[in-house]
Amino acid sequence: MSENLARQFLLREDVVFLNHGSFGACPRPVFAAYQNWQLKLESQPVEFLGRDLTETMRVPRIALSAELGTTPENLVGLTNATLALNIVAQSLDLQPGDQILTTDHEYSALEKTWAYVARRTGAEIVVVNVPLPLTSESQFTNVVVGGMTERTKVLFLSHITSPTALLFPIEAAIAEARKRGIWSVIDGAHTPGHIPLSLDALGADFYAGNCHKWMMAPKGSAFLHARPEVQGLINPLVISHGWTSHSKEAGAKGAFGNSPFIDELEMQGTRDPSPWLSVPAALDYRRTNDWTGVQAHCQALAQDTAQRLAELTGLTPLSSAAFSAPQMVAMPIPPCDVDQLKLDLMEHYNIEIPVFAWQDRHICRLSVQGYNSKPQMDLLIKALTELLHLEARATPQFASQG
Ligand SMILES: Cc1ncc(COP(=O)(O)O)c(C=O)c1O
Secondary structure: HHHHHHHHOOOOOOOEEEOOHHOOOHHHHHHHHHHHHHHHHHHHHHHHHHHHHHHHHHHHHHHHHOOOOOOOOEEOOOOOOOOHHHHHHHHHHOOOOOOEEEEOOOOOOHHHHHHHHHHHHOOOOEOOOOOOOOOOOHHHHHHHHHHOOOOEEEEEEHHHHHHHEEEEOHHHHHHHHHOOEEEEEEEEEEEEOOOOOOOOHHOEEEEEEOOOOOOOOOOEEEEEEEEEHHHHHHHOOOOOOOOOOOOOOOOOOOOOOOHHHHHHHHHHOOOOOOOHOOOHHHHHHHHHHHHHHHHHHHHHHHHHHHHHHHHHOOOOOOOOOOHEEEEEEEEEEOEEEEEEEEHHHHHHHEOOOOOEEEEEEEEEEEEOOOOOOHHHHHHHHHHHHHHOOOOOOOOEEEEEEE
């Protein structure tokens, strides 16, 4: 299966590409659709950008909302999750002494975003440590809810974490935040196309996701979802033609006939909307190629490889399988020079994979996508065994849990 699928991607054949998680990879048919959009734009820019864009931008919103369990009115197409979360973080009205509650597993660019907001507003960042290994929902909920105080105004959580590749069970924390009047802001950069999403049912106030990672749309396609009740709180970071001085009460119309939420955020001056317009092609590609089946295969391969490495290192996995991202596993490795190991993996085995230090751990983060294969996993195990001088040790604690 994966050999045929591998040919459908543009990735270099000489590289064993085990880092889908960082920027994704786009299948050829989706990339062709993307280029078609660009050709269409270039052949009549005024018609494309000046007259038709409002209508054209609606199509991905409709297709994506069906996929994500919401309505098109709650979604805005943006270029990436960082932008979407910056818009939220810089819109919320925070005062000195307010608290922004988050965890120690967040993505570094967004940690900086909140640090910037805290500095400008006088709000305080409260970080709770999510204990490892993560093996139960209550373990997560207890630390997050335990961090909420009278002063908490924002709860910021990753749904799938970047350094630790954990699937955080965020549902109960979101519900508790809502009860206490705390805005929940979720970083779902890794979730669209990776896990099933039902955004309205999840009930977060704000949820940002990337389509260019696991959904395999071209780079620069992402969305911000906001509950209708909080859309009026959002201000654009870039003021352009979409802005109006109208109040944002329910039912207000934006400059292009959508809501102010959509019109103010989607229009940011001249930009290439082709990645966003290619999202329906990515969804079609997944349906045509039984991506649900492909994902199940990838998940089994990822978990099996992590288990094999854990048997060699004797190191406890970061979570039981239920709380690991399905197609991405952060595998603990023994202490080493992580930069050198990463270089050696590329230089001697042509393996592209992230290796880094996080807190007091050393981690190799494996991504498995449809173009990857069992022989590639075997090569990774061989390479790590040789470079880290590993030999079989005792079976680690959470190896066989579902
Ligand atoms: C958890 C998380 N949040 C946000 C981002 C940022 O995504 P982007 O660069 O597409 O904005 C990433 C990127 O890897 C991520 O892993």
